[in-house]
Amino acid sequence: MEKYIINGGNKLYGSVKIQSAKNAVLPILAAAVLTDGKVKILNVPPISDVKNMVKILSCLGCEAVYEGQNILIDSSKADCFEIPSALAHELRSSVFLLGSVISRFHMAKIAYPGGCDIGLRPVDLHLTGLKRLGVQITEKNGYILCKCDKLCGNEIMLDCPSVGATENIMLAAVKAEGVTVIRNAAREPEIEDLQKFLNCIGAKVSGAGSGTVRIEGVNELHGCQYQPIPDRIEAGTFLIGAAMCGGEVSVENVCPENISSLIHKLRENGCKIHINGDKIVLENHRRLASVKSIETQPYPGFPTDLQAQATALCCICNGHSIITENLFETRFKYVPELRKMGADVTVIDRNAFVRGVEKFKGATVVAHDLRGGAALVLAALAAEGRSEVLDISHIDRGYGSFEYKLRNLGADIVRVTV
Ligand code: UD1
Numbered sequence: 089m090e091k092y093i094i095n096g097g098n099k100l101y102g103s104v105k106i107q108s109a110k111n112a113v114l115p116i117l118a119a120a121v122l123t124d125g126k127v128k129i130l131n132v133p134p135i136s137d138v139k140n141m142v143k144i145l146s147c148l149g150c151e152a153v154y155e156g157q158n159i160l161i162d163s164s165k166a167d168c169f170e171i172p173s174a175l176a177h178e179l180r181s182s183v184f185l186l187g188s189v190i191s192r193f194h195m196a197k198i199a200y201p202g203g204c205d206i207g208l209r210p211v212d213l214h215l216t217g218l219k220r221l222g223v224q225i226t227e228k229n230g231y232i233l234c235k236c237d238k239l240c241g242n243e244i245m246l247d248c249p250s251v252g253a254t255e256n257i258m259l260a261a262v263k264a265e266g267v268t269v270i271r272n273a274a275r276e277p278e279i280e281d282l283q284k285f286l287n288c289i290g291a292k293v294s295g296a297g298s299g300t301v302r303i304e305g306v307n308e309l310h311g312c313q314y315q316p317i318p319d320r321i322e323a324g325t326f327l328i329g330a331a332m333c334g335g336e337v338s339v340e341n342v343c344p345e346n347i348s349s350l351i352h353k354l355r356e357n358g359c360k361i362h363i364n365g366d367k368i369v370l371e372n373h374r375r376l377a378s379v380k381s382i383e384t385q386p387y388p389g390f391p392t393d394l395q396a397q398a399t400a401l402c403c404i405c406n407g408h409s410i411i412t413e414n415l416f417e418t419r420f421k422y423v424p425e426l427r428k429m430g431a432d433v434t435v436i437d438r439n440a441f442v443r444g445v446e447k448f449k450g451a452t453v454v455a456h457d458l459r460g461g462a463a464l465v466l467a468a469l470a471a472e473g474r475s476e477v478l479d480i481s482h483i484d485r486g487y488g489s490f491e492y493k494l495r496n497l498g499a500d501i502v503r504v505t506v
Contacts, residue, residue, distance in 0.1 A: 125311025187259030422460030
């Protein structure tokens, strides 16, 4: 077990380079199972979710080799359609493998996926979509069993624009017979990136980024080299950190348009933000004004994955804020921890009511999930005094070299083995 020890109060200055997006890399790794060609993914982030996904690929018989920060995957000898339960429990994204494994073997067996404990996180839309493509599904003893004679394209209407369901159906449909159309598809940038990757290996996918994705089945796929998009959530986390601690930080290797909802809110707070190509520079030297409300929405709305970090910021702004979480039921688990640091927050149903305090005070707090954990680190960096953030394995799921990047900006943070 590891923890962070943080001495708060340092302003942040300098530049930070953003990693490839976790939520783009994971479905792309799953997609590598679809082809016998060699796939090289560039600049893969050193995070445990990726390491676990690579372990699952190895269990399926794929060869996955790290070459520095790149991963080379050769799935030509893949021979297993079962995803081991221990790994599926570690990683929510293991569920994406259903689409690619069923496409490859016409059989798939996977334990119900794990991941962050932020709500019910059902997979009914994934399964309904796969059924529409001709997959027979049975659920038994915590496992999902899928089989089909062949996959046939179809029209699929999603009840809500689920990111994972959209991606899973895209993966299953790439080699299906005929055309698949997904309506009410999720519009997140990572879906568009998956489309780009799939087309690089020879698929015919269009429309990603809009509410309708069209997939024309093909028979053959090949290899490719691919650079995934930058991580908008990591970028947003550093921007919020700079706003909370004060200073001047240049966040580099970003697609600013992918986090325009956050930039809009930070400007409303009073931060000075300059955008120049793939760089965003945030400057702040004073206590910020509160934003009245933040409401999480599917893209292009405010991302649920930045909700905890944004709430931490609101806690030390001047005035009141209301943060509404519309996507996941229990995504305020970090709030009692923020209260230990002096925050004045009350959660009622899906709303957090925040009364801004002057400063956080150092405390020992526990990370319960990935983004909530990152929010606690930001709070500790902005706090007066010493904090400990326990259970940081949650943070390691999504932030590569987090403390190293923060130290480069002048933060006083060390990782300690307990
Ligand atoms: C993905 C992201 C996650 C992000 C989330 C929302 C990855 C690896 N993870 O998660 O970081 O927080 O999008 O942007 O990309 N739902 C159902 N039935 C389903 C599937 C989803 O009801 O079968 C509901 C969920 O309970 C939730 C909403 O749809 O309320 C959105 O979930 P979804 O978009 O599927 O999130 P994930 O793909 O799990």
